[in-house]
Amino acid sequence: MKSIKDLHFHDSRAEATWRLSKNLGVLELTRVIGHRNLSSLLTYYRASAAELAKRLG
Structure with missing residues (x-):
């Protein structure tokens, strides 16, 4: 099993x-x-313009 190095709670x-x-x-x-x-x-919070437009309907 491979492990991920340098992974933190913040990630x-x-x-x-x-x-x-x-x-x-x-x-x-x-x-x-x-x-x-x-x-x-x-x-x-990285909502794209397309995602925001979709939420607006």
Whole structure:
């Protein structure tokens, strides 16, 4: 079994945040993840213009 070197908790948190952002709005995501500062959450929240347009209908 191969192991992943240099993998940290921060990496898995970033991945989880990215995946959750597909289903939650940024304010909902803030509450789930626990960020107090919206600008720090936006580091992980990478919704594309196409994804945002799709949510708008």
